[in-house]
Amino acid sequence: MSTDFQSARVALGARLRELRAEAGLNGKEFAERLDWQRSKVSRLENGKQTATVEDLDAWVQAAGAEPEAADLKSRLRGLESQARSWRRQLAAGHRGVQERYVAEYRSTATVRGYEATVIPGLFQTPDYARHLLIHNAELMQSPHDTEDAVRARMKRQEVLYEAHRVFRVLIWEGALHALVCPHETMAGQLDRLVGLIGMSTVELGIVPFGVQLKLTPKHGFWIFDEERVIVETINTEFTLESGEDVALYGRVWGNLDEGAVYGPQAHRLIARARAALDLT
Structure with a gap:
């Protein structure tokens, strides 16, 4: 317990x-x-x-x-909040966790998400995901099943092309500049984000530096069908299912969304982050 x-x-x-x-x-x-x-x-x-x-x-x-x-x-x-230790979840490697997420997204029609420090797994390129998974395996001292985990993470992204789903995702601008991989890999990842803008199933918003906010950007979280929230910390993954918790995170998402930019404005912020990369 x-x-x-x-x-x-x-x-x-x-x-x-x-x-x-x-x-x-x-x-x-x-x-x-x-x-x-x-x-x-x-x-x-x-x-x-x-x-x-x-x-x-x-x-x-x-x-x-x-x-x-x-x-x-x-x-x-x-x-009723469920807490899962990453150390226990990753005891056999990352692949099983990624496959669980595949099932999670396949059973969900509407997702609202927010990430403050990293490009969401749903939007990651294989190279970007590979670097994150390697770093995390080293941190957690878990088995390095990186290639299997990358394939499973890419499998998760198939839901983006299913017309009956909607993914409303906010990213703090800082995540566009966080270099957790080589510059060339980050450039490809930012190009991937640009390609998502305008997709019928994706509403991608960027919360810019300097925008007036009602609260400070905190940890990332994901709301599934307005029924449950998944929050990841360094050592634990929490699933919150009470109505009060879901409503609270919904309000946080709404407050962040008020300051977010979409479409051409989001494109410009991504382009600015890409231009800041030293690719010489």
């Missing part, structure tokens, strides 16, 4: 204990009111058991704290 999960479960239990105490009941009296075993009340309050929605409804009713139900259920949904 992850430390984050257990910490959140303990915090939820502490809040349940507070509500029970505010009702003026000890654990035995509260269990009797609920017609539960005393041990269940103890386990929930001490973070030894995960409450259900029904448990929370019964708890607030017994404590006379019905207005707290929404907050408790929000906390419970927070426990």
Whole structure:
């Protein structure tokens, strides 16, 4: 069980204990009111058991704290966040992760994404992807199955040509200048981005340097069918499925989109980044 999960479960239990105490009941009296075993009340309050929605409804009713139900259920949904360690995922190499993403995108009709430091995998050239995968395998000390992983990442991009899908992707301008590969490879990658502008399935926006923003550009994230969000950190991949989390990331995407440029303006920013490369 992850430390984050257990910490959140303990915090939820502490809040349940507070509500029970505010009702003026000890654990035995509260269990009797609920017609539960005393041990269940103890386990929930001490973070030894995960409450259900029904448990929370019964708890607030017994404590006379019905207005707290929404907050408790929000906390419970927070426990539903799935965390996957990259070290565990990459134990056998990158190929399996890339193939999982292929399945993820094939089951999705609409994607909203944002990347602040890297060109998204959906848009990467094989050479650019190869350099990223090599660097990541060295960092994570995972097996170097680079060529298989590159092929799987390119397989993922087939969804860009399926007419019933839409990919609304924002890239912070800094990602156009981040040199994680040789200049020639980066030039080819930027040319690839230009070729995506105008595709019927792709809406590519660039968030420029100097634009007035409502929030600072943070980590990348991807929203799938407005149902779940995938967030990648250096060591962990999080899948967030609560309605509040999806709505929050949707608002972040919308705020960034307000400052983004598309079409010819996006093309000019990409061209500027390419011109800055020293290809002599």
